[in-house]
Amino acid sequence: MESAKIDNSFTEKDYYTLPDDMRAELIDGKFYDMASPNRIHQEIISFFIKKIGNYIDSEKGSCKIYPAPFAVKLFNDRRTIVEPDISVICDPDKLTDKGCSGAPDWIVEVVSPSNAVHDYVRKLNLYVRAGVREYWIVNPPEKEVAVYFFEQSPFPVSYTFGDMIKVNIFDTLWIDLKDLPL
Numbered sequence: 001m002e003s004a005k006i007d008n009s010f011t012e013k014d015y016y017t018l019p020d021d022m023r024a025e026l027i028d029g030k031f032y033d034m035a036s037p038n039r040i041h042q043e044i045i046s047f048f049i050k051k052i053g054n055y056i057d058s059e060k061g062s063c064k065i066y067p068a069p070f071a072v073k074l075f076n077d078r079r080t081i082v083e084p085d086i087s088v089i090c091d092p093d094k095l096t097d098k099g100c101s102g103a104p105d106w107i108v109e110v111v112s113p114s115n116a117v118h119d120y121v122r123k124l125n126l127y128v129r130a131g132v133r134e135y136w137i138v139n140p141p142e143k144e145v146a147v148y149f150f151e152q153s154p155f156p157v158s159y160t161f162g163d164m165i166k167v168n169i170f171d172t173l174w175i176d177l178k179d180l181p182l
Contacts, residue, residue, distance in 0.1 A: 012078045015071075016098075023069065027126060029079040035112045040140050043181050044110050045085055048138075052088060055173045063090040063105065071099030074130035082123065085110050088169070103130040105169050111139045120146075128154070134169050145177065 015026045023034040037045070045067055052065050068083045086108035087100060094102040107127060109119045119137050127135050128150060135148040137156075146156040149168040159165050161180055167173040 010079070012073065012081055015081045023083070025083055026079065026081045027122060032118065032122075034083065035114045037110075037112070040182065041085075041110050041112060044138055044140060045108075047180055048086055048108055048175070051175050051179075052086070052167075052173070055170065059170075059172075061090075061170075062092065063088055064092075064095065066100070072104060073099065073101045074103055074126065080126065082126070084108070084123075090169070103127070103132045105132070106134040106136075106167070107132050108136045108138060111137060111141075113141065124148070134167070136165075140182070 009029045010026055010031055011029070012026070014031075015024075018024060023036070024031045025034060049065060049067055055061075056063050056065065066087045066089070068085050070083060070087055071081050072084060072087055073081050081099075084104070084107040086106075087104040088106035089095060089100050090105045091102070094100050094104075109123065111119050116139075124135065124137075133149070133151055135150070137146040137148075139145070143161040145159045145161075145163075145165065147159065147165060147168075148154075148156045152168070159177065161177045161182070164174050164176045164178075167175060
């Protein structure tokens with residue numbers, strides 16, 4: 001559902017009054033429907049949650065990991081709230097009762113055929129503007145992962161589902177994509 005409000009000025013108040021059965025993101029005052037995830041999407045999310053969570057626990061780290069639905073208010077303008085598939089937040093001051101206020105350190109999005117442009121263009125630009133440190137776009141149909149580490153380069157490094165990938169925000173976390181349950 002692209003928003004129909006004439007002045008495109010939906011705010012977080014509108015976001016928090018959406019019906020419980022409606023999944024949408026608010027970006028620059030406009031609503032965008034979110035596709036219901038399929039089984040493969042959910043298995044990939046579960047894989048990453050387990051790998052990242054186990055690493056944080058083993059390192060006794062302070063970062064927290066949250067799967068969607070989890071509201072991330074990227075800016076103070078009240079016109080943008082997204083629900084990344086996975087958000088890793090290392091600053092506890094950013095966590096609120098409603099979600100995250102500010103840019104997560106690391107975001108992982110799993111592409112669905114209906115939202116590829118949303119993840120590769122709209123959200124990529126949004127995350128750069130907000131100050132997200134690392135952004136992974138996992139593309140199951142192509143069996144590829146684009147890894148952006150904005151502190152080093154605005155360009156992605158591409159990997160396949162047969163590669164092992166270093167997580168840049170952590171010193172010693174590597175994720176072996178051969179272990180994906182596909």
